[in-house]
Each structure stands twice: as structure tokens, then as C-alpha cells.
Amino acid sequence: MLLLDIKNLTIELKTPDGLIRAVDRVNLSLREGETRGLVGESGSGKSLIAKAIVGVLNKRWLVSADRFNWCGQDLLRLPYDQQRKVIGRDIAMIYQEPSRSLDPTAAILEQLEEAIPDHLLEGPWWKRGYLRRRKAIGLLHKVGVRDHQAVLQSYPYQLSEGVCQKIMIAMAIAKAPKLLIADEPTTALESTTQAQLFRLLASFNQLKGTSVLLISHELESIARYTQSLSVLYCGQLVEAGETASILKQPYHPYTHALIKSVPEFQPNLQPKTPLYALPGSIPVLQHLPIGCRLGPRCPNARKECVKTPTLERLQNHYYSCHFPLTGKKDL
Amino acid sequence: MNTLLEVRELCKTYRKQSGWFSQRSVIALQNISFTLAEGKTLAIVGETGSGKSTLAKLLVGIEKPDSGEILLAGQPVQISHYRQYNHVIRFIFQDAAKSLNPHQKIGQMLDDVLRFSTVLDPQQRKQKIRQTLKQLGLLDEHSEYYPHMFSGGQLQRVALARALILDPKLLILDEALTALDPSLRAQIVNLLLELQQKSGLAYLLITNHLRLVRHIADDLLVLHQGTALDYGNTAHVFAHAEHDYSRKLINSAIT
Numbered sequence: 022m023l024l025l026d027i028k029n030l031t032i033e034l035k036t037p038d039g040l041i042r043a044v045d046r047v048n049l050s051l052r053e054g055e056t057r058g059l060v061g062e063s064g065s066g067k068s069l070i071a072k073a074i075v076g077v078l079n080k081r082w083l084v085s086a087d088r089f090n091w092c093g094q095d096l097l098r099l100p101y102d103q104q105r106k107v108i109g110r111d112i113a114m115i116y117q118e119p120s121r122s123l124d125p126t127a128a129i130l131e132q133l134e135e136a137i138p139d140h141l142l143e144g145p146w147w148k149r150g151y152l153r154r155r156k157a158i159g160l161l162h163k164v165g166v167r168d169h170q171a172v173l174q175s176y177p178y179q180l181s182e183g184v185c186q187k188i189m190i191a192m193a194i195a196k197a198p199k200l201l202i203a204d205e206p207t208t209a210l211e212s213t214t215q216a217q218l219f220r221l222l223a224s225f226n227q228l229k230g231t232s233v234l235l236i237s238h239e240l241e242s243i244a245r246y247t248q249s250l251s252v253l254y255c256g257q258l259v260e261a262g263e264t265a266s267i268l269k270q271p272y273h274p275y276t277h278a279l280i281k282s283v284p285e286f287q288p289n290l291q292p293k294t295p296l297y298a299l300p301g302s303i304p305v306l307q308h309l310p311i312g313c314r315l316g317p318r319c320p321n322a323r324k325e326c327v328k329t330p331t332l333e334r335l336q337n338h339y340y341s342c343h344f345p346l347t348g349k350k351d352l
Numbered sequence: 353m354n355t356l357l358e359v360r361e362l363c364k365t366y367r368k369q370s371g372w373f374s375q376r377s378v379i380a381l382q383n384i385s386f387t388l389a390e391g392k393t394l395a396i397v398g399e400t401g402s403g404k405s406t407l408a409k410l411l412v413g414i415e416k417p418d419s420g421e422i423l424l425a426g427q428p429v430q431i432s433h434y435r436q437y438n439h440v441i442r443f444i445f446q447d448a449a450k451s452l453n454p455h456q457k458i459g460q461m462l463d464d465v466l467r468f469s470t471v472l473d474p475q476q477r478k479q480k481i482r483q484t485l486k487q488l489g490l491l492d493e494h495s496e497y498y499p500h501m502f503s504g505g506q507l508q509r510v511a512l513a514r515a516l517i518l519d520p521k522l523l524i525l526d527e528a529l530t531a532l533d534p535s536l537r538a539q540i541v542n543l544l545l546e547l548q549q550k551s552g553l554a555y556l557l558i559t560n561h562l563r564l565v566r567h568i569a570d571d572l573l574v575l576h577q578g579t580a581l582d583y584g585n586t587a588h589v590f591a592h593a594e595h596d597y598s599r600k601l602i603n604s605a606i607t
Contacts, residue, residue: 062533062534062535062536063504063533181400211399211400211560212560212561212562212601212604212605213399213600213601213604215604216604238533238534239534240534241563278535279534279535282534282535282537282538283534283563284563284564284566284567285563290567292566292567292568292586292587293545293567293568293570294545295541295542295545295546296538296541296542296567297538298535298538298539298542299535302503302504302505302506302536303503303504303533303535303536305503
């Protein structure tokens with residue numbers, strides 16, 4: 022069953038010079054128990070999409086979509102307080118930079134206890150405080166923090182980035198959400214902690230059936246842990262499908278470049294040889310090219326590319342390009 | 353092949369006041385030795401607190417070592433006499449956007465570098481700035497730009513220009529590639545490799561990104577809590593790491 026089903030999500034920013042379209046008609050769907058990766062460079066709108074799903078964008082952003090279904094309910098058309106209730110119950114998010122997202126003035130115990138909803142505590146009301154504390158300790162153990170006594174009494178600045186990240190996860194899973202959104206969970210972490218964290222997310226996915234939306238700019242690190250993948254470029258969805266099939270045969274020139282620029286996916290590449298890179302740089306939001314936004318940087322752009330390509334489908338593999346790379350060409 | 357930099361048994365301890373009379377000392381580096389030849393790349397990996405950044409600071413003379421020697425082209429030197437040696441060793445910081453002065457035009461900033469460290473007259477300085485910008489694929493007009501007018505990749509190029517304008521022999525990159533987007537990173541990596549091939553620049557790469565290390569580094573040094581664990585040819589260390597810790601680190605990046 023489709024848990025999340027978004028069609029033509031558009032997010033626009035009101036500025037004095039008119040509307041800027043930061044996310045342009047993006048489709049995203051997520052099945053129950055699926056892990057999906059969302060890849061794109063900075064400014065491609067990945068965090069915006071995540072924030073739109075959780076509904077925490079401020080009023081300057083206009084969110085519209087043809088369909089924004091969560092378990093069959095259209096979230097955008099629900100009254101505000103009901104929308105908050107549904108999201109608060111089912112969706113949890115891990116933000117970028119954990120040490121900045123935690124409250125610096127409160128001890129970890131307080132923050133963690135606050136995240137545990139009442140209905141998950143079974144017992145008479147006079148035992149609530151005790152149960153809540155037990156539950157908080159249990160959560161910490163679940164995310165792999167052994168020394169709970171010291172951690173619970175600390176403030177965020179006293180803890181390392183990795184531990185802060187684990188606490189964020191503990192807070193997110195406290196309410197047993199159906200969907201866990203992780204926004205760049207590994208940027209601040211070292212490679213050993215990174216692997217630990219991904220394993221942790223994978224284990225929640227397998228044990229509890231939690232769906233995970235993993236957002237990152239590093240294709241190589243998330244390709245390993247996701248079943249399906251959506252690739253964004255400058256607010257446009259360029260390719261979506263199963264991770265393995267995208268890695269094997271990308272149809273869009275951008276995905277192709279992304280895969281080729283990572284030494285890890287090129288086993289035959291000799292050390293110290295130049296990497297494949299697209300020329301130019303990412304356009305700024307104020308000066309987006311019309312049509313396909315990759316146009317000016319694309320190696321096989323033609324006249325037709327000034328029109329925005331529609332999302333084509335080939336089996337379970339979606340792409341939006343007028344001239345998809347096919348298997349015939351040498352990759 | 354000439355040895356450019358040799359470091360012998362470098363030690364550094366930080367002392368911290370912990371009571372009125374008692375002191376606590378933290379050993380940041382212990383007996384670090386390595387050599388770096390011209391035109392080669394040495395990568396230093398390790399987690400936070402392993403002493404990577406301290407090592408970089410010692411090499412550019414921000415801090416003085418407690419004991420040990422730094423040899424530049426065979427001569428023992430006092431790097432902290434930075435007027436003498438900042439031509440040779442240059443440093444690039446993690447975040448290009450934050451390490452450039454937002455009030456200064458790029459041209460002024462590069463001019464300052466030349467004014468402080470060379471004896472060139474204004475005409476020659478202008479010529480040198482133009483030449484350096486061209487070398488890094490930037491335009492003459494860019495010297496009239498302020499840092500905020502550049503995109504991320506261009507800023508990294510500007511930071512490189514500031515480092516390369518004195519024609520250094522060694523460039524220290526402190527996590528300079530980690531925060532970049534993948535396509536930008538590929539561009540900068542290509543630029544670095546090209547510069548190395550053309551002018552025989554040596555790099556000291558301080559990073560967490562082991563996959564990249566494997567591609568661009570000749571040698572690898574694994575640091576853990578101030579001590580060197582594995583040191584040697586990159587491919588060799590990747591294949592046969594001696595210590596458990598380095599094996600764990602390498603495995604976490606590959607599998």
C-alpha cells in the first residue's frame with residue numbers, strides 16, 4: 022500500500038521580484054516498509070521537500086500539489102490542526118546538524134521525555150513519571166548508547182556529534198512513526214559512525230517496518246542502504262526508480278554524471294586519473310534556466326531542451342529527459 | 353625524486369589548568385614521522401581528536417612543536433618563522449565561504465597576499481594576479497568581485513588562487529573537499545590533479561573521506577589519538593592494514 026503519494030509538488034518562494042519556483046512538479050511515492058533515497062546537490066530542494074512533508078515551512082513558501090496523500094488522506098486539504106495531528110502521530114524527522122537542532126538549555130533527559138507521547142505509556146497516572154524515564158533509557162539503549170546515566174544528565178554541547186545524532190534518532194523513534202525522514206544524517210559524522218548510523222536506520226526499517234526517506238548529497242553512501250532512489254537537480258526530478266537499476270543503467274545525463282564522478286562506482290578507474298565532471302556550476306535560484314534546468318551543462322542538450330521534459334516511464338524506472346541515454350551507447 | 357618535507361618524531365602536548373595548582377595535559381601528537389616527495393600526495397585520516405588538525409597547525413607554524421624536527425628539502429627549519437616559509441607551504445581551510453573576507457574584493461585580497469610576502473611592484477603584482485586567476489580558470493573581471501558573488505565551486509577556486517599565488521611547493525588541504533557537492537568535487541579534484549601534474553605540487557590531504565583518498569593519494573597515514581598507526585602506500589594500507597583500528601576505518605568506508 023502506498024504510504025506517501027505526492028504528485029506534482031511545487032514549492033514557490035514569494036520575493037519582491039515575483040515567485041521563484043524552488044521545487045518544480047516533483048513526484049514522490051513511498052510504500053510501507055520501503056527505504057527511499059533522495060539525492061541532489063545543495064539547493065536542489067531536497068530539504069524543502071522533506072520540510073513540506075512534515076509541514077514546517079514558514080508562510081513565505083507556497084506549497085501546492087495535485088495530490089499529497091498520506092495513507093489515502095490529502096494532507097494539504099485537511100484543516101490545519103488535523104493535519105498537525107496526523108503528521109505528529111505518523112511522521113518523524115531527523116534534522117541536519119543534530120547539535121544545533123537540540124535545545125541547548127535543557128538536559129537530554131528532559132528533551133527525550135518530552136518526545137514520548139502519553140498513549141505509549143501503559144500504567145496508572147501516578148506511575149507515569151517513572152515509566153517515562155524507563156522508556157527514555159530504553160530508547161537510548163535501542164540506538165546504541167550504553168552509558169545512559171551520563172548521557173541523560175548532559176547538555177547537548179557536552180556530547181559529541183555522533184551521540185547527539187543518536188539522541189535525535191531516539192527522539193524520532195519514540196512515537197513509533199510510520200515514516201522516518203533523515204535529512205543529511207551523516208554530514209557531520211566520521212566514517213565509522215556513519216556506517217553505524219546507517220545500520221541503525223536499516224535495522225529499524227527491518228524490525229519495525231518503518232519506512233525511511235534518506236536525504237543526502239552523497240550518492241555512494243546512500244545507494245548501499247536504499248531500495249529505491251529519486252534524483253533531483255535544481256528542484257526538478259530527473260530520475261526515479263529502483264536503486265540497483267538506476268546504478269546499472271541511468272537514463273538521465275545528470276544521474277550518469279553523478280555516478281561517473283564517484284571513484285567507487287568506477288572499479289576500472291586508475292588512481293590519479295581525472296574524474297568525469299559536468300562543466301559549469303549549479304545555477305542560483307534567481308537565475309534558473311528555462312525548460313530542463315540541466316540544459317546549459319548537459320553534454321547532449323539540443324533545441325528541444327528549452328521545453329521542460331515530461332516524466333517518462335519505462336517499467337518501474339521514471340526519467341525526465343528528451344534524449345535519454347540508452348543501453349546502446351557506451352557508458 | 354626529491355624529498356620535499358620530512359617530519360621526524362613530532363610531539364605536541366597541550367596543558368590545561370584543571371585546578372589552582374594542578375595541570376592536566378593532553379597528548380595531541382606523539383612521535384609522528386613521515387616524508388613527502390615533490391609532486392606526491394599524502395593523505396592523513398583519523399577521527400576527530402586524532403590530532404590531524406594539530407599536525408596541520410604545526411606544519412604551517414600556527415603552533416610550535418614540543419619536540420621533533422621538520423625538514424624542508426633536507427634543511428631543518430623553524431616553521432613558526434612564517435615570513436620565511438609561507439611561500440613554500442600554503443593552507444586551505446575547510447569552508448571557502450567562511451575563510452574569505454566578505455568586505456574585500458578578490459583582487460584586493462590577492463594583492464594583500466603579494467604585498468605582505470613578496471617584493472613585487474604594483475605592476476608585477478597585477479600581472480601575477482591575472483596569471484593566477486587564469487591558471488585556475490577564473491576571469492580577469494573576477495578580481496573586482498566580492499566573495500558573495502561567487503558560487504561554491506568558484507569560491508573554492510578563489511581559495512586555491514590565494515594559496516597558489518605564491519607558487520608554493522606544498523599545499524595543505526584541511527577537509528577542503530568534504531563539504532563540496534559531488535559534481536563540484538569532481539571538478540576541483542580534476543583541477544588539483546592537473547596542477548600537480550603540471551607544476552609538481554605536493555598535497556597534504558587531511559580528510560575523512562576514504563573513498564576519495566583511495567583515488568588521489570599516493571601515501572596514507574592513519575592517526576589515532578595522536579599516534580600514527582599505519583603509514584605507507586595507499587593501496588598497500590588499504591589491502592593490508594596492520595592495526596585493528598585502521599582496518600575498521602577502511603572497512604567502514606569500503607563495504
